[in-house]
Amino acid sequence: MGEVLHTLSAGELGRRLAAGTLTSRALCEALITRFKALNETVGAFTHLDQADVLAQADASDARRKAGQGRGPLEGIPVAIKDNIAVKGQPLTCSSKMLAPLVSPYDSHVAERLRAAGAILYGRLNMDEFAMGSSTENSAIRKTFNPWDLARIPGGSSGGSAAALAAGLVPLSLGSDTGGSIRQPASHCGVVGLKPTYGLISRFGLVAFASSLDQIGPMARSIEDCELLLNALASADARDMTCFGPADRAFAPSGDAKKLRIGIPKGFLGKGVAPEVAAAVNAAVAFYRAQGCAISEVELPSSDLAVPTYYVVATAEASSNLGRYDGVRYGHRSASAGTPVEMMTASRSEGFGPEVKRRILLGTFVLSAGYADAYYVRALRARAKIRGEYLAALAGVDMLLTPTVPTPAFKVGEKASDPLQLYLEDIFTIPANLAGLPALSVPCGKSGHLPVGFHLVGAPLSEAKLLAAGRLFEAAHGFAHQQAAL
Amino acid sequence: MSTPPSDWEVVIGLEVHVQLHTRAKVFASSPWGFGQEPNEQVDPVVLGLPGTLPVVNREAVEKSILFGLVVGASVPEHCSWDRKNYFYPDNPKNYQLTQKDFPVVVGGQVEIELPGASRNVMGEHKFIRIHHAHLEEDVGKLSHAGSGSLVDYNRAGVPLLEIVTEPDLRSSAEAEAFLRSLVAMITQAGVADCDMEKGQLRCDCNVSIRRRGTEKLGTRTETKNLNSISSVRDTVIYETARQIRELEAGRSITQETRGWNAELVRGYVLRDKEDAHDYRYFPDPDIPTLKISRETVTRLSALVPENLYDRQRRYIANLGLPYTAASVLVNDRALAEWFELAVAAHPANPSGIANLVANDLLRDLAASATAPVSLESCLIKPAQLAGLVKLTDEGVISKQQAKEVFTEMFTSGRDAAAIVDAKGLRQNSDTGELEKIVQEVIADPAVAKSIAEYRAGNEKAINALKGPIMKRTQGKANPVLIDQLLRKFLG
Numbered sequence: 001m002g003e004v005l006h007t008l009s010a011g012e013l014g015r016r017l018a019a020g021t022l023t024s025r026a027l028c029e030a031l032i033t034r035f036k037a038l039n040e041t042v043g044a045f046t047h048l049d050q051a052d053v054l055a056q057a058d059a060s061d062a063r064r065k066a067g068q069g070r071g072p073l074e075g076i077p078v079a080i081k082d083n084i085a086v087k088g089q090p091l092t093c094s095s096k097m098l099a100p101l102v103s104p105y106d107s108h109v110a111e112r113l114r115a116a117g118a119i120l121y122g123r124l125n126m127d128e129f130a131m132g133s134s135t136e137n138s139a140i141r142k143t144f145n146p147w148d149l150a151r152i153p154g155g156s157s158g159g160s161a162a163a164l165a166a167g168l169v170p171l172s173l174g175s176d177t178g179g180s181i182r183q184p185a186s187h188c189g190v191v192g193l194k195p196t197y198g199l200i201s202r203f204g205l206v207a208f209a210s211s212l213d214q215i216g217p218m219a220r221s222i223e224d225c226e227l228l229l230n231a232l233a234s235a236d237a238r239d240m241t242c243f244g245p246a247d248r249a250f251a252p253s254g255d256a257k258k259l260r261i262g263i264p265k266g267f268l269g270k271g272v273a274p275e276v277a278a279a280v281n282a283a284v285a286f287y288r289a290q291g292c293a294i295s296e297v298e299l300p301s302s303d304l305a306v307p308t309y310y311v312v313a314t315a316e317a318s319s320n321l322g323r324y325d326g327v328r329y330g331h332r333s334a335s336a337g338t339p340v341e342m343m344t345a346s347r348s349e350g351f352g353p354e355v356k357r358r359i360l361l362g363t364f365v366l367s368a369g370y371a372d373a374y375y376v377r378a379l380r381a382r383a384k385i386r387g388e389y390l391a392a393l394a395g396v397d398m399l400l401t402p403t404v405p406t407p408a409f410k411v412g413e414k415a416s417d418p419l420q421l422y423l424e425d426i427f428t429i430p431a432n433l434a435g436l437p438a439l440s441v442p443c444g445k446s447g448h449l450p451v452g453f454h455l456v457g458a459p460l461s462e463a464k465l466l467a468a469g470r471l472f473e474a475a476h477g478f479a480h481q482q483a484a485l
Numbered sequence: 486m487s488t489p490p491s492d493w494e495v496v497i498g499l500e501v502h503v504q505l506h507t508r509a510k511v512f513a514s515s516p517w518g519f520g521q522e523p524n525e526q527v528d529p530v531v532l533g534l535p536g537t538l539p540v541v542n543r544e545a546v547e548k549s550i551l552f553g554l555v556v557g558a559s560v561p562e563h564c565s566w567d568r569k570n571y572f573y574p575d576n577p578k579n580y581q582l583t584q585k586d587f588p589v590v591v592g593g594q595v596e597i598e599l600p601g602a603s604r605n606v607m608g609e610h611k612f613i614r615i616h617h618a619h620l621e622e623d624v625g626k627l628s629h630a631g632s633g634s635l636v637d638y639n640r641a642g643v644p645l646l647e648i649v650t651e652p653d654l655r656s657s658a659e660a661e662a663f664l665r666s667l668v669a670m671i672t673q674a675g676v677a678d679c680d681m682e683k684g685q686l687r688c689d690c691n692v693s694i695r696r697r698g699t700e701k702l703g704t705r706t707e708t709k710n711l712n713s714i715s716s717v718r719d720t721v722i723y724e725t726a727r728q729i730r731e732l733e734a735g736r737s738i739t740q741e742t743r744g745w746n747a748e749l750v751r752g753y754v755l756r757d758k759e760d761a762h763d764y765r766y767f768p769d770p771d772i773p774t775l776k777i778s779r780e781t782v783t784r785l786s787a788l789v790p791e792n793l794y795d796r797q798r799r800y801i802a803n804l805g806l807p808y809t810a811a812s813v814l815v816n817d818r819a820l821a822e823w824f825e826l827a828v829a830a831h832p833a834n835p836s837g838i839a840n841l842v843a844n845d846l847l848r849d850l851a852a853s854a855t856a857p858v859s860l861e862s863c864l865i866k867p868a869q870l871a872g873l874v875k876l877t878d879e880g881v882i883s884k885q886q887a888k889e890v891f892t893e894m895f896t897s898g899r900d901a902a903a904i905v906d907a908k909g910l911r912q913n914s915d916t917g918e919l920e921k922i923v924q925e926v927i928a929d930p931a932v933a934k935s936i937a938e939y940r941a942g943n944e945k946a947i948n949a950l951k952g953p954i955m956k957r958t959q960g961k962a963n964p965v966l967i968d969q970l971l972r973k974f975l976g
Contacts, residue, residue: 085536098535105529107536206535211770239538240772316770319568322579323533327636339574339627339634366570366765375767 005030006167009480010076010224013170017064017075024057024064024075028119031077035122035168038485043143044153044163046082047090048122053077056119063117073231074117079169081160082123083130084215085204086110089120093206094138095128097350098330107204108236109173109215116231121169124159128352129321130180130208132156133424136415137354144411145187146483147449151408154184154424160218161188165450167482171228172218177208178309179403179428181216182440182454186403189442189450189481191225191469192218194428196459197435198243201236207320209313210241212432221479222441222469229462245460256471257290259464262297262396267427273406275446280402283443283453286472287400297392297399302430304381306422309429311365311378318362324350357418386434393436393458398465400455401427403440407449431456439465442478450481493732494697495725496705497654499717500689501667503646503677504623505548511622511644512539512582512772519683523637531642533577538771541566545644547785548676549589549620550777552646554789555674556615558593560782564620565774570765574636575625583647584619585766587774590648591617595670596794597662598812607808610794613663614651621645640684646677652691652702657721660690664714666793673790673818681713688717692724694732703728704738708745708752716747723752790818804828804835813843819860820847823867830871837874841891846870849895864898873901880963886910914963916970919954922962923970926953939975947971 005013005027016022032050039045060075069075080086083093084107091103106114113120127137135143135158143158145151146166153162157174161184164172174181176194185192194216205215217228235244263284268277288294326332326346333345351359365374392399404424414421431438436459440452455465473479510517513530530537546564553560567585593615601608623643627636648667654660668679668686679686693705706728708720728738741757791799793815800811814821820842827838850863873894877887882905893904905911913919926932932953938946947968954967 083536085534091535093535101535103534103536105534105537202536203538204536207771209770238540240540241770315767319570319580319765319767322570322572323535323577325572325574325579327574328532328577329534340572343572343574363765366767368763368765371765371767 006034007480007482008170009221010073010170010219010227011221013076014072014074014227018069024060024119025054027075028053028057028077028121031121031169038166038168041144041149041485042146042162042166042168043141044124044159044166044168045079045122046092046094046125046138046140046159049089052088053119053121060117060119070115070117071231072116072227073113075119076171077119077121077169078113078228079121079124079160079163079172080110081126081157081172081174083126083175083206083208084109084173085206086120090123091206092123092140093129094126094140095350095352095355096139096331097324097347099140100331101329105204108201108234108238108242109232110204112232112234118171118231124157124163124172126159127156127180128355129206129317130156130175130177130213131317131354131358133179133183133421134409134411134414135159135162135184136411137352139352142411145408145449146485147189148408151410151449152187154187154404154408156180156184157192157218158184161185161190161192164188164190164218164220165481165483166485170220171224173215173228173232174218175205175208175213175215176428176432177212177313178432179425181218182403182428182438182452183424185218185440186442186452186454187408187450189452189478189483190218190220191222191442192216192440193225193229193462193465194431194438195229195233195462196437197432198241199245199437199460199462200232201234201239201242201244203236203238203242207316209316210320211316212309212313214432220481222466222473225439225469226466256467257292259287259398259468260293260295260396261287261468262295262392262399264299264302264392264399264401265296267302267401271405271423272402273446276402276404276406276451279444279446279451280400280453283441283472284400286475287468290471293396295396297396299388299392299430301381301384301388305385305429305433306426308378308381308385309425309433310361310422311374312382312433314358314362315366315375315378316362318359318366321351321355321359326350354418382433385430389430389434389436389456390458393456398455398457398461398468400453403427403452403454407446407451427454435459437462437465439469441469441472442481443472443476444478492697493694493725493729495655495721496652496693496695496702497656497660497721498652498691498705499648499650499654499660499663500691501648501650501664502687502689503648503671503679504685505545505620505644505646506675506677507542507544507548507644509542509544510642511542511545511620513642514540515642517639517643519680521639523635523639526639527641531577531638539582539769541772541775542644545620546589546775546777547781548644549618549646550782551674551785551788552618552648552671552676553590553593554782554786555670555676556590556593556595558590558615558618560777561587561589561591563587563774563776564589566769566772567766568769571762573624573627574634575627575638575641577625577638577641581622581624582769582772583621586768588617588619589777590615590619593618595663595666596792597659597666598794599658599662605807605809607812611659613653613659616649616651618646618648621647652693657718657725660721661714661718664688664717668714669793669816673793674788684712687712690717690720690724692721692728693738694725694728704740706738706741706743708743709755711745713747716745719747719750720745720752723750727752793818796821800835800839804839806836806839810836810839810843813847814839823860826867827871827874830868831875831878834874834878837878838871841870841874841887845888845891846895849892853895864896865894866898869894869898869900876901876905880914880965881905881912882910883912883964886912909961911961912963913958913961914966916966919958919962919966920970922954922957923967923974926950926957927971927974929953936975947975
């Protein structure tokens, strides 16, 4: 049975574990075998402590045997993006700056997963400090799209999406600041949810842009995504911006066929590839046929989203990344000198070019004499965008767009053109600026490359988004899809 | 010809950094205190480990609000935190969380008392306005050892209330008086301990000068990190003289940040305006705007102690205390409250109680106790002291005997009456018995000469008769009564 375990959903694995027809050890051994065979090819993981995984699996099996199983995730491996702290495991953010760091503490989500009995399964590659849309900015390794190994998996949670698409793990955690869960989910043909800002504690998530960052679940099906979301969402006194869920359960509720879906005017014209537009239009037609009310909505300030994002996100990042200076942890330059010279040299050596670019941009937009023209104006634009989204969502249950305008591009294709790369996130960024939940659902292919559509809802409307996703998923063959490797 | 110095007026504004008295640090649960080994009072949040987040310590916010109430400030509905970005190894995140736009305390004023013409004369009172006070985090300490540098983060994250005055101070004496008042008010409210030896109070001192009678402020300098009241006083004196010298020599004052060498009693330039930091302030996205409920303000209002100068005025006007005793008492809230308990037990003579408290009690406490002087460990209780004063007032013992009894009470904690009885100190105030003794002494021919002298107008001659009376009563005769009786019989 070991040869097919990697194709099963977390829900099915959980049922077999509960029935006693499968042990966590057998599952983990099978996945480790697959990891050994494929990780060099795909490059999803940067670290996997196999002995630790097996020890966790044995502990889980023992709990279950003793009748002390902790719920539906008991014994199920969850792979974790390398910017989320797990005690005793590397916390590098795929940066040379933090390459020597082992976390001395657990993030809130790591605690939640342990409390749910899940196996904390390895560290996933990412763009350095979550800055990028292709995972090419990792200082550790490249990650390839399992559907076409010449292409990027998306980013910054590229490892999280690629690991799922390659069948290396059933569930993974990503983080999303401007689309970093949803864009790679779309490119790799998996499900990715960016929850409402404040639903999941950021304690232990290495900050890129604090007012935009959220941890979110990634899976190969809506059901699995819900399973993971339910384990993660809870209030946490260690994150003052986290209020947790109003209702713990995020199982789809209500009648999905009565949903009102808004289509933002003009979104499908903005450099959207024809195959992507076709797949998304087919999804819209599906919902209409199911009885959903489809209407066009106006979001006049949408064009401001990308520039607003790159001012707000880089401003916060320039401050958040200030702490990496070689004094307390992380990379320290070997060149001698005064403490301040050492800090300067450590930062110059430790950060990659995209991170430096964003730190410089963020430092500039906050500088005396420029802050009013850039940062303060961006905050105003952000408030305007949020207002327009909330107004639109007062009239409909959710907005539907493509997740990404085009399918995954070739490795290196956009490496020399950061501005072009920034447009990858044009549809996903507003949800971060407005703090709204957003879901990417696989909806077809452009040739051999996956395409996803994107649903954005009002704050704490995760259950509705998931219900809409499940309705679509049930009628199409995209759940549980994996690339043939 | 040079202008006389008195033609110049100095204008001073202070920024006073006070470490608040709290159990935990301001944004982390790590405890803090003095005298620990380096880097023992740290946790992942204090060290700014990747992924950690600040959580505002409610106790620190409440102490800040309490300070605001003590100085009569308005407590805003909301306050928020900003990041002040700068790189230095003692700053774990390379930004400091502070309050730039919406501080926890806005406005308020501190009453000060300037030195009087002599120790026994009250000086002028003034009010110094507070611009605002904001709650921020302290940084660590960097030290250099040999070829390397060492950093200790125990102090990092300690809650720091920065109290910023308006430029209302006009002399080194006013600056000194302000700090003494401020420290008294802060410590009496339990907001902070202000132990300067432990670095719990540090000042930045802004000084400028202008021609007396003019309005426009001169260019100011800021001398940073002064860790004692005397350093602030010396800095004002030094900086005033330096600026007068510069302007009178036809030079101008450079807006600059200065340091202070307390050993050499001189300042030095740290950096000028061109080198000023661009701190790139922006609202901290990790800490949502904090709402301060009116219920919290009401609850904290009940903790505000009586203002020390209100208390001083009450002691002088209502209790009839002399200025000196009143001043000694009001500077120490515990002492004043102890005094008031004693007065409650014997309301007839507050001055007599104040005299014993401010002189005898404080002296013996200072001489006996291991520092700090503690009223809690004092064996005499307020009601017992009141009992001693009452015995004196009733003539049971003399004032001289009261001192002796006090010393005994201080070491044993026994009641005054018990000591008086045990020592047989009770005065003889039996008029009938004393009349008899007085008449016998007057009849003694040995004192006839003194009686004649007294009758001839020599007042002092009467004292010669008191010795024999005391001798016959083993010194227990009430001296006041004897005096009265002698005068009665000698007509």
